[in-house]
């Protein structure tokens with residue numbers, strides 16, 4: 082069976098019994114019920130995902146998918162496309178914004194070239210799994226073929242499965258790809274069935290035509306390619322991006338292997354939504370992080386039914402918000418592992 086199909090079929094819902102047991106145990110700790118708020122919900126979700134009352138997330142990885150976009154030539158961003166290359170090469174050095182946040186919890190950074198326009202040096206610490214040299218311009222035709230989209234999703238599955246085999250027990254999703262808020266908005270507009278302007282934002286900067294022009298390019302691409310909203314792979318292939326596919330693969334592989342996966346901002350959320358449409362159980366394995374400033378991020382999170390927990394006015398991408406959620410997850414695990422129960426605490430009196 083092809084890898085994508087096999088992975089989709091492997092995904093099952095989380096264990097509701099363990100979830101209920103975890104709730105009961107956390108309620109028995111020395112605190113008023115639910116007084117640790119979202120730390121409790123996170124701990125319960127981690128237990129239900131892993132099947133462990135005391136979940137371990139001591140081997141963390143940020144997986145970054147990097148790729149370029151043919152739609153760049155329409156002028157949707159003022160940033161040079163070469164930014165994708167130098168930023169991608171900076172991840173293994175640990176010097177990007179996300180990397181500096183990931184360092185706080187000693188998270189490993191795994192960088193994957195799934196479709197950067199140029200050949201990267203083989204010794205740069207980037208995993209080279211290039212499906213093609215950037216997408217084609219979706220304003221002139223499909224961004225990629227269905228086969229290429231499937232291959233890019235499989236790259237995400239392969240890399241993630243490999244990391245899990247090596248012992249990684251917490252994953253965060255990240256991306257790098259100049260112009261990728263444009264396909265993100267296109268994919269979301271198709272899934273949500275709205276006018277692109279509603280989900281188009283500033284990204285890392287807009288060209289001289291502003292957000293209206295960016296939305297017009299997206300409108301044109303959707304009209305031309307007619308993606309089928311009920312077929313997530315068709316949508317990703319026609320108006321998506323290679324790193325969006327790669328990240329969808331990360332979500333699928335994490336869920337298939339019962340490993341928690343923290344979703345970053347707008348671009349990651351759109352990929353998560355595509356993976357969710359391939360198997361709705363994926364949602365159980367997704368842990369929210371921050372509320373990106375991009376207007377579409379809220380819509381994507383609502384469609385997924387998850388609530389971002391951090392309001393930090395961030396709009397960088399790269400996985401920065403996901404990495405920022407890692408210490409909070411550590412706190413949730415510490416709470417379950419180290420707190421005494423109310424009964425144990427009260428026993429001090431009788432000693």
Ligand SMILES: Cc1cc2ncn([C@H]3O[C@H](COP(=O)(O)O)[C@@H](O)[C@H]3O)c2cc1C
Pocket residue numbers: 158160164168256257258259260261262263283284285286287397398399
């Ligand atoms: C220096 C720099 C570093 C970045 N790191 C992430 N992004 C972010 O910006 C891009 C998306 O925005 P747009 O669609 O407007 O191009 C992605 O690469 C995203 O990760 C960056 C952008 C820049 C310029």
Ligand SMILES: O=C(O)c1cccnc1
Pocket residue numbers: 262283284285345346347348349373374375378395396397398399
């Ligand atoms: O929220 C994001 O993922 C985002 C927002 C702006 C630019 N790049 C990424």
